[in-house]
Amino acid sequence: xxxxxxxxxxxxxxxGTLMRGLLPRYGYELRLLDLxxxxxxxxxxxxxxxxxxxxxxxxxxxxxxxxLAGISLEASFEKILKANIExxxxxxxxxxxxxxxxxxxxxxNHAVGFTPRPQDDTPIDNSAxxxxxxAHRPDTVYGLSKSFGEDLAQFYWDKHGLExxxxxxxxxxxxxxxxxxxxxxxxxxxxxxxFHAALTAEVVRHTVVYGSSANTRLWWDLSTARALGYExxxxxxxxxxxxxxxxxxxxxxxxxxxxxxxxxTTHPPIWPH
Ligand code: NAI
Ligand code: 15L
Numbered sequence: 001x002x003x004x005x006x007x008x009x010x011x012x013x014x015x016g017t018l019m020r021g022l023l024p025r026y027g028y029e030l031r032l033l034d035l036x037x038x039x040x041x042x043x044x045x046x047x048x049x050x051x052x053x054x055x056x057x058x059x060x061x062x063x064x065x066x067x068l069a070g071i072s073l074e075a076s077f078e079k080i081l082k083a084n085i086e087x088x089x090x091x092x093x094x095x096x097x098x099x100x101x102x103x104x105x106x107x108x109n110h111a112v113g114f115t116p117r118p119q120d121d122t123p124i125d126n127s128a129x130x131x132x133x134x135a136h137r138p139d140t141v142y143g144l145s146k147s148f149g150e151d152l153a154q155f156y157w158d159k160h161g162l163e164x165x166x167x168x169x170x171x172x173x174x175x176x177x178x179x180x181x182x183x184x185x186x187x188x189x190x191x192x193x194x195f196h197a198a199l200t201a202e203v204v205r206h207t208v209v210y211g212s213s214a215n216t217r218l219w220w221d222l223s224t225a226r227a228l229g230y231e232x233x234x235x236x237x238x239x240x241x242x243x244x245x246x247x248x249x250x251x252x253x254x255x256x257x258x259x260x261x262x263x264x265t266t267h268p269p270i271w272p273h
Pocket of ligand 1: 009010011012013014015016033034035036047048049050067068069070071072073082083087106107108109168169170171172173
């Protein structure tokens with residue numbers, strides 16, 4: 001496979017750090033970008049998504065972009081507007097100007113966070129799962145910015161032929177830490193598999209996928225992700241017994257447990273900065 005140069009925005013963040021470790025084994029040469037400097041990566045581009053000239057230079061000549069940069073939890077509308085809405089717009093505009101073919105956009109389960117969760121934790125057929133074409137139901141201003149990002153991606157495909165895979169990521173971390181996460185956990189290894197599939201699938205136009213591992217207690221439909229060639233290898237089930245013993249089963253009467261977005265629908269965690 002020829003080496004592909006991929007711009008990784010948000011490279012200093014949690015997911016960015018994991019992907020810096022995992023993606024090179026797929027043969028990618030990563031160009032790194034973040035607001036914050038990255039230890040041990042002197043060539044990383046340290047810039048804000050508001051700097052249009054820097055973005056244009058950053059996307060020049062890349063084969064694809066994985067766009068992780070932005071505010072990753074709830075924050076004030078003003079902050080979300082600047083980083084996630086204007087920032088993502090600026091990135092798409094730079095990519096259009098530099099004729100970049102494809103972006104993988106880190107959307108979130110919180111774009112559809114007010115979708116009721118399946119009540120049966122082990123659905124017996126796909127009809128119980130949250131479908132990919134479910135309506136946007138953002139649960140936070142943060143989730144609203146992810147709905148915007150998905151619409152932006154659709155617009156840039158329809159209008160300009162710039163392809164995107166919007167990945168509605170569940171919870172990507174080394175291991176699940178809550179009972180809710182048992183249903184939406186994306187292991188870091190599966191995240192790398194999914195991003196690789198999104199970058200290499202032949203034609204994607206604008207494809208929306210849910211981003212999780214093949215969890216036994218899955219809440220959503222992975223078929224569009226699998227259609228890209230994604231074959232998840234991990235399952236949160238080995239963590240279930242301990243987490244349920246510590247936290248109890250999800251309670252249908254608890255508003256924090258009623259929807260896909262969990263506690264973001266009631267008491268969203270606020271970004272500290
Ligand atoms: P993070 O908060 O750890 O990393 C985000 C990075 O973006 C940070 O390094 C930050 O410095 C950078 N950034 C923020 N504003 C910027 C700006 N204006 N210009 C340039 N860089 C900027 O978040 P994490 O967990 O790594 O998530 C990465 C992406 O995936 C985010 O877009 C997040 O919304 C999305 N996501 C993550 C999930 C997860 O479970 N980690 C779940 C769903 C979505
Ligand atoms: C997200 O969108 C956040 O970026 C991440 O930090 C997690 O909180 C995740 O959703 C989740 O829903 O667990």
